[in-house]
Amino acid sequence: MSDMSSALAVSGLRVQLGEREVLRSIDLQITPARWTAIVGPNGAGKSTLLRAMAGMQAGHQSQSGQVLLQGRALQSWGSRDRAKALAWLGQNQTVAGEMSVYDVVMLGRLPHQGWLAPASAADHAAVQQALRETHAWDWRARSLGQLSGGERQRVLLARALAVQAQVLLMDEPLANLDPPHQTDWMLTARKLVQQGATVVSVLHELSFALLADEMVILQDGRVIQHGSCADPVTHRALESVFENRIQVRALDGHWLALPRLA
Known part of the structure; x- marks a missing residue:
């Protein structure tokens, strides 16, 4: 995991909050120049994972494992160089x-x-x-x-x-945006990727997440699936973690997450 094939990589990442293990030995490699969406049920550990990849561990949490940014251990970066290489948009x-x-x-x-x-x-x-x-x-x-x-x-x-x-991490970037500006954000993410940047976003809006290149699905602090947003395996895993109360369907060449009404 020390090569440059990953924009970001984590190995054996664990985050503990008191007695609760929020992230459980996660191994993950984020492909460069791609948009990766992180999704999962409430409490799955999505924001915690993104903050760990940004080196923003909360003081009340304990963390172990390794995070690499462009092939280098995150802690080996100087603060200025890291701030140039990695941009952060968080919640609140x-x-x-x-x-x-x-x-x-x-x-x-x-x-x-x-x-x-x-x-x-x-x-x-x-x-x-x-x-x-x-x-x-x-x-x-x-x-x-x-x-x-x-x-x-x-x-x-x-x-x-x-x-x-070169790397942008965004936690719920669509919060408070109306539909036209949500679409603008998606087009911006696509433009950044075309220019060679890597975008990683935590999203609750599953249909927007399915427009990404890759999807990381979390459940109970573990990665359940990491694959292409067009892969049927990804679709089945997404439906499963949401208790099959959603269904992934194609419309006009795009995948949508729709409520399962019956």
Whole structure:
């Protein structure tokens, strides 16, 4: 698992929260330049796995095993280099509400800037590109506190995009987004992959998850299936972990997760 065939890899990963084992000896390799969706029932360990891959272990958790980023142990990366290589969009991120939208997105450029150095032309270009990509450019002078939940989510996505990292980890990126902007996010993920980036997202929206290249299905802290989103084995595993209360069906060349009504 020390080669460069994986953008991210975990080996023997265990996370303990008190007496509860949240992740149970997980081995996983994330293919570069692909979009991988992580799904599973509530409490399966999805967000915990994503945070572990980002090196964001919570202080009240104990963790063992190895995480590799681009073939190197995560802990061997310097903080600045790691922040350039890996961008993070988490749930309920705290950002000062009085900051302007533009300044919030500029935070994504901090790993590229020297200590107390002013933003460069490249920094401003990256921020503008990210804001336009997320359709947030028109609010750039507004404060974050003036925005709705969905608008705020788009700004935080722009901040992650502004890093221009090779690996992007996103925990429930569709939260608070209406359907058109959920579609915009999916198109952005696809564009990033086409440009050579690796996208890993935890999603509750299973039909969107099925649009990814690969799917990791978790249950009770274990990987039940890791495979192509078009693979019937993946479809059966997805139906199974949701107690066969959903069914995977094709429509117009895409796979959908639909309620099983009978």
